[in-house]
Amino acid sequence: MTAIGTSVARADGPLKVTGQVQYTVDTQLPGMLHAKVLRSPYPHARVLAVDATAAAARPGVVVLTAADLTNLDHAFGVALRDQPIVAIDRVRFVGDPVAAVAADTPEAAEAALEFIDVEYEPLETVMDPEAAAADDAPVLHPVERPRAPMFVGWPAERFRGSLNVCSGYHVEQGDLDAGFASADHVFEDTYRVPPIHHGNLEPHAAVASWDHRGHLNVISSTQSPSIVRLQLAEIFGLTENQVRVVVPYVGGAYGSKVYAKIEPLVAAIARKAGRPVRLVLTREEVFATAARHACTVHIRTGVRNDGTIVAREVRAFYDTGAYADTGPRASKKGGYLAGGPYRIEHQSLTSYCVYTNKAPAVAYRGFGVPQVVWAYESQMDDIAARLAIDPLELRRRNLIRDGDTFVTGDVLRNPGLDEALEAVAEAGDWGSPVPEARPGFAIGRGVACAIKSTSTPSNSAASVRLNADGSVHLLTSSVEIGQGSTTALAQVIAETLSIPVSRVTVSLPDTDVTPFDQSTISSRTTFSVGRAATDAAAKIRQQLMSLAASQLEAAVTDLDVDEGSVFVRGSRDRSLTFAEIIRRHFGSPAGSLFGDSVFQTRGGLDPLTGKGKASATWFYSAAAAEVEVDLETGKARVLRIATSADVGKAINPAQCHLQNEGSMLTALGSALFEEVVYDAGQPTNSSFLDYGMPSLEDHPLEFHSILVEHPSEDGPFGARGVGESVISPVAPAIGNAVAAALGGARVRELPISPERVLAAVDQQPEARA
Amino acid sequence: MTINGRRVSIDADPSESLAYVLRERLRLTGTKISCDVQVCGACTVLVDGLPVSSCTYLAYEARGREVLTVEGLAHTDGALDPLQRAFIEDNAFQCGYCTGGMLLAAHAYLADEQDGDSGENVFEALAGNICRCTGYVPIVAAVLRVRDG
Ligand code: FES
Ligand code: FES
Numbered sequence: 001m002t003a004i005g006t007s008v009a010r011a012d013g014p015l016k017v018t019g020q021v022q023y024t025v026d027t028q029l030p031g032m033l034h035a036k037v038l039r040s041p042y043p044h045a046r047v048l049a050v051d052a053t054a055a056a057a058r059p060g061v062v063v064l065t066a067a068d069l070t071n072l073d074h075a076f077g078v079a080l081r082d083q084p085i086v087a088i089d090r091v092r093f094v095g096d097p098v099a100a101v102a103a104d105t106p107e108a109a110e111a112a113l114e115f116i117d118v119e120y121e122p123l124e125t126v127m128d129p130e131a132a133a134a135d136d137a138p139v140l141h142p143v144e145r146p147r148a149p150m151f152v153g154w155p156a157e158r159f160r161g162s163l164n165v166c167s168g169y170h171v172e173q174g175d176l177d178a179g180f181a182s183a184d185h186v187f188e189d190t191y192r193v194p195p196i197h198h199g200n201l202e203p204h205a206a207v208a209s210w211d212h213r214g215h216l217n218v219i220s221s222t223q224s225p226s227i228v229r230l231q232l233a234e235i236f237g238l239t240e241n242q243v244r245v246v247v248p249y250v251g252g253a254y255g256s257k258v259y260a261k262i263e264p265l266v267a268a269i270a271r272k273a274g275r276p277v278r279l280v281l282t283r284e285e286v287f288a289t290a291a292r293h294a295c296t297v298h299i300r301t302g303v304r305n306d307g308t309i310v311a312r313e314v315r316a317f318y319d320t321g322a323y324a325d326t327g328p329r330a331s332k333k334g335g336y337l338a339g340g341p342y343r344i345e346h347q348s349l350t351s352y353c354v355y356t357n358k359a360p361a362v363a364y365r366g367f368g369v370p371q372v373v374w375a376y377e378s379q380m381d382d383i384a385a386r387l388a389i390d391p392l393e394l395r396r397r398n399l400i401r402d403g404d405t406f407v408t409g410d411v412l413r414n415p416g417l418d419e420a421l422e423a424v425a426e427a428g429d430w431g432s433p434v435p436e437a438r439p440g441f442a443i444g445r446g447v448a449c450a451i452k453s454t455s456t457p458s459n460s461a462a463s464v465r466l467n468a469d470g471s472v473h474l475l476t477s478s479v480e481i482g483q484g485s486t487t488a489l490a491q492v493i494a495e496t497l498s499i500p501v502s503r504v505t506v507s508l509p510d511t512d513v514t515p516f517d518q519s520t521i522s523s524r525t526t527f528s529v530g531r532a533a534t535d536a537a538a539k540i541r542q543q544l545m546s547l548a549a550s551q552l553e554a555a556v557t558d559l560d561v562d563e564g565s566v567f568v569r570g571s572r573d574r575s576l577t578f579a580e581i582i583r584r585h586f587g588s589p590a591g592s593l594f595g596d597s598v599f600q601t602r603g604g605l606d607p608l609t610g611k612g613k614a615s616a617t618w619f620y621s622a623a624a625a626e627v628e629v630d631l632e633t634g635k636a637r638v639l640r641i642a643t644s645a646d647v648g649k650a651i652n653p654a655q656c657h658l659q660n661e662g663s664m665l666t667a668l669g670s671a672l673f674e675e676v677v678y679d680a681g682q683p684t685n686s687s688f689l690d691y692g693m694p695s696l697e698d699h700p701l702e703f704h705s706i707l708v709e710h711p712s713e714d715g716p717f718g719a720r721g722v723g724e725s726v727i728s729p730v731a732p733a734i735g736n737a738v739a740a741a742l743g744g745a746r747v748r749e750l751p752i753s754p755e756r757v758l759a760a761v762d763q764q765p766e767a768r769a
Numbered sequence: 770m771t772i773n774g775r776r777v778s779i780d781a782d783p784s785e786s787l788a789y790v791l792r793e794r795l796r797l798t799g800t801k802i803s804c805d806v807q808v809c810g811a812c813t814v815l816v817d818g819l820p821v822s823s824c825t826y827l828a829y830e831a832r833g834r835e836v837l838t839v840e841g842l843a844h845t846d847g848a849l850d851p852l853q854r855a856f857i858e859d860n861a862f863q864c865g866y867c868t869g870g871m872l873l874a875a876h877a878y879l880a881d882e883q884d885g886d887s888g889e890n891v892f893e894a895l896a897g898n899i900c901r902c903t904g905y906v907p908i909v910a911a912v913l914r915v916r917d918g
Contacts, residue, residue, distance in 0.1 A: 013857035016865030017849065017872065019799015019839035026798040199901040201803040201811055201866040251801070251866030252901050283804050482864025482902045654860045654907075661904030662863065688804035688899075696905045697896045703906060 003494040004717050007654035008501045011486045012249065023251045024205040024221040025280050032207065033062065033102040035269055035279040036109035038116050039288065040091035040098055043127075043357040043681025044138065045120040047087050050099060055115035060108065062273040063116065064100040069268065072236050075145070078227065078259040079328040080166055082145035083360070085235075085264045091120070092140050092322035093357050094682055095288025100269050102277045125681045126164070129319035129354040130296050133161040140164055140322060140355040150227075151328065154607050159352050166320065167328030167353040169335035171610030173407055179311025179346025183302025187383055190298050191375035192749040194675040195291040195319065198364060199666070199693045202251025203286045208267040209276035215242045216267055221250050223257045224519035225477050225509040231260040232267055240511075247509040253481040254666070255363030256290040258326065258521050287686035291676055292364035293330055294319035295371035297338070299379055302346075307389045307397045311346040314338035316372055318351060321358040326367075328353050333453060334368030336408050336605070336614055340376040341417055341451035342398040347407050349610075357681050363521060365663065366727040369452045370670070374750060377448035377732035378739075385744050391736065392425050392447055400451075408605060408614040416646030416710030417620035421449050427642035427704040428624030437741075442629050443639070446736025449622040450728035453615030454721060455522035459600040461515035462532035464493060466540050466593040468586075470564050470578035472497065474536075477509040477517035478529045483723055484655035485525045491651050492530045492716045496537035499564045499578075515596070523721030526651060527617055530716040532599035539595030547581050601714075617712045620646040621725035623664070625700075627737035634754030634761075636738050638668055638698075643730065644706035648720030653707060660705040660726045667730030669694040673751050770831045772797070773841025781828050788812045788823035791838060799839035799869045803899075810898030813870035814838045820877045820897075839869035842876065852876060852915050859911035863902035871898045875912045882916055891916070 015021040052063040066074075066088050074088070075081045087098045099116050103109040124138040131137055139162055159168025180186060206220040216236060222228045225245040232243045250257065262279055270277040281289060295318050302311035316334055320327030335351030351368075384391040396418070404412050425431070425447060437443040463475040474493055480486045490504035507514055517529060541561055548566035549556045552574055560569050567575030576584070583589045603613030626640040643664050650656045673692050677684045685691045705726075711718025731750060738757065739746040745764040747756045770777060772795065781790050791797040791814070800823055803811040807822040814823045815837040816830075842850045852875060855861070862868040878894035891912050900908065 007860070009857055010860065010862075012865065014849070016862055016868050017839075017853040017856045018843055019797070019869050021865055022798070023801075023866065025801075026792075028796075199899075201801070201809065201899070201901055202864070203803070250864060252864040254901070283806070482862075482866075484863065658860055658863055658903050658907065661906050662902045663904075665904040666901065687806055688808035689806050693899055693901060695896050695899055696892050696909070699892075699905055703904075 003491045003501050004651055007652055010484060011490060022248050023202050024219055024248050025202055027207045027219050029276040032276040032278055033273055034106040034109050035100050035102045035277050036113055037097045038099040038113045040094060040096040042091055042120055042122050043094050044123040044125040045091050046123060047089055047091060048119040048121055051117040052099060055101060055112045058112050060104050061112045062102040064269040064272055068272055073234060076231055076235055076260050076264050077324055078148050078326060079151040080145040080324040081148055082141055083323040085268050093359050095359055097265060100265055102269050102273050125357040127356050127678055129317040129356055132164040132356045133317060133352055133354045135162050137162045137164055164355040165352050166324045166355055169332040169610060170350045171336050171407055172348040174346030176311055176313055176346050176348045180302040183310050184305045185303050187379055188300040189379055189748060191378060193295045193371045193374055195294040195358060196670050196674045197287055197676055197691055198254045198256035198290055200252035200254055200256050203281040204257060204262050204289055205280040206263045206266040207276055207278040208270040210271055217244045218263055219246045220263050221257050222247055223253050223479050223481060223521060224259050225511050226516045227519055228260050228263055229511045235264050245511045247479050250479055250481040254365045258363040258519055261289055284686045288359045290362045291359050293361040297372055297375035299375045301379060303383055307387055307394045309342055309344050309398050312339050312344050313348045316351040318353050319356050319361060320353050321356060321360040323360045325360045325362045327361060330368030334372045337369050337451060338372040339407055341400050341449060343400055343404060365724050370728045373450045373728040374731050378735050381736040381739060392430055395421060395449060409611040410614050412618060413713060414710045415620050416708040417449060420620050420622040420644040420646055420708045423644045423706045424622045424624035424642040430624060440631055442631055442741040444737045444741030445626050446733045446740055447624045448729040448732035452619040452724060454524050454617055456601045456603040456616045458518040459598055460517045460528040460532045461598045462529060462536045463515050464536040464540055464595040468582045468590050472504045474506045474533055475514045476507060476529055477514040478525045479509055479520040481520055488526050488651045489530060489533050492534045493537045496534050497541055498561045523619060523723040526719045527715040527721045528599050530719060532597045534716040535597035536595040540593050543593050544578060544581055547585050548576050551576060551584050617715060617720050619721060619725040621729050623729040623733035625733040625737045627734055627741060629738055629741045634757035636672060636752055638700040638734060640702040641700045642704035643726045644708055645722055645725035646708040646710050647722045648712040648715050649709050649718035650707050651719055656707050656722045657705045659722045663726035664730055665694045667727050671731035671734040671752055675751055771835045773838060783829050785828050786824055787826045787828045787831055790828040797838050797840050801866055801869060810870045810874060811867050813873045815873050815877055820874050839872055842872060855911040855915045859907045861908040861911040867898060867900040871908060874898050879916055
């Protein structure tokens, strides 16, 4: 069979080109009400009083305020339980929910919001993560919040500063002082990344209803049905089987829909209304619900004259906004990956997760990693320039290699990093003369590379069902967010059972039916769910073989499977189709065989040393960019870009390329213009009118996506994962190209806006300009 | 108005957008809302053959006109339009949320091209449709393949 490595057409294609596909936003239930949320106009304030009497008196209107949060555990959060369903006594960012209203139409609900009176007492705000970490900063959560059971926490006290530091991570190796003492050059810089918007075109949406058993039904656009079920059960004091989470197709997520977001609020107001309630966020509310972590990275690196990096110290301040959400985990990941994919003898890496009065920062494609890659890969080119070593060559000299021990203690096996780097260099004509620029413009090239890990430990279950006609169904709680999971998972099953891919269908999540899956995050679906599905299918294959053995009167060891039949090796005429095996087994052409499997990755990092096993698999990627800079306006334009990712094994190459292209273009936006802007605590561009995302006109004229295949040990057919790999190296490759074009003038804060380019040129008079 | 070749008459509030009427009153949910401010193109439908952003276009304005939505692209016998087929074959989508609008913008572009009116290139024609998933490469490939037969 050749199901693996083949770009079979997407299973959801016919639904998506005809408009038949159903997303959560399309859900309508009989008797359903529509919710709207009253949100804080202040970045930080005490809530003195909420008077909803007038609103509640309007016909058909149901209001939810803090007073209704009885009989439940109102705070949620997957690391720290610090986020109330609606504000209890304090609001912490502009957009923080204060109350909610449900009514027959969204307009009626919106109108009722006007009738809720809230009395606020404004408090001092803090918007910068490093300032917020200082011990004299205004504190957002004066009471330390309980840890969620799933979170392996770090003692935050070690990293304070103020109570705003809600988590921290530290790891070290070697002797930092000795390392710097042995260096010929020391580079010390600060890099900054602003908050950015995910841009999921489908806003967050959820529909909740309660039945007369007291069971909660939720239809949601979440990436985490299994965990959202768990979180809702915790909040409402239910058992997991009393909560049902169904996830239709999801219209883009990129991390914005990981773990509970709006589901607790919708469930709470539906409980009060006694009717189904739907909430679909407006774009402005999506901005208030999720962002990528802003980050300030201080990086100090000691290098010998020959280019060997001997010491690196990083301190990264992750801005998690008003609530922790996944911040403690994203900052941990960024922390241990802050040294980069290099052999560095002496390292000290520290990250801080800090509250500020911004909208909550949540998972975002790359999960804390692009922020530090921006820092270390930009600095790498400053090092190369100072030592007069080619940037590609400098990386070659320091790259991690097969069998190296990472700073966490993980041993890296078969990394495809050098191949990824060489591939983009070749595609980008690295080393050949840069084309002549038009008058008034300059052209430069840059490369960058990155390493990322996957969420570990984690687990995924898969249940495979062989029907009497030989067709197959996979039950899984992994979410089709567009990445193509329903196609790739069908492929690994088809391969395992030697049947055509078209014989396999893959479920969407319904926690009443589909088994546990950690979440559709961290580039883990093909690796973890794919492995579970492969193992489950192998169990069915095994059952078919043993049934066929008795039916064919042959030894199992003499049997093989091909094209939906079991046959005796060497005599193809002694063969039975799957359907025939089942018919003989049950005595009728009806019934089904089951195969279940759980794939569990083990590991985790010790809270005190920061060491252990960080990841079950690793992702390696690289990018090379050629950028033209308008010397008068400062505007940078990407002319060409090549990206590569070590995917282990491409199950569906076309879908892998799509992941790379999408990552590339999103990262290009973050490099050149994307930024969520705040002015005195107020967000000023929470609309697509003001927040630009890359359109077709921003696309580089030339683009290469290269797949490197260094098989992983545990992934199905050697697959590693691909969803996030390319997001990290793109911005620094572009930044390095800009700096090269400007003779070394460097922008250290994203985005690389025209103003920053001109300022960098001004500060560096010797730059060619 | 005529929607996907079928005459419909509805009573709607004059302030209702065409997207709202299509989605909530007629249950034609293939038309998507994302930005609601005429920027992203997810809500694109054709009115008398011209692409409009139905999130801000009033249903009232469509009185007596012909509206084409993604649900009306497939042929009456159920066969997919060549553009739809090309989108599948070239993998021109991932999550699919932009796809309806993208198909209609492309459809209008191809119709113009067929009429010999190539005032725009494909990049300009689709510049008003945001796709956050794919990076556009396969979308352009699919449209050009249909254009060039
Ligand atoms: S929803 Fe109409 S253009 Fe974005
Ligand atoms: S396919 Fe997801 S936005 Fe285009």
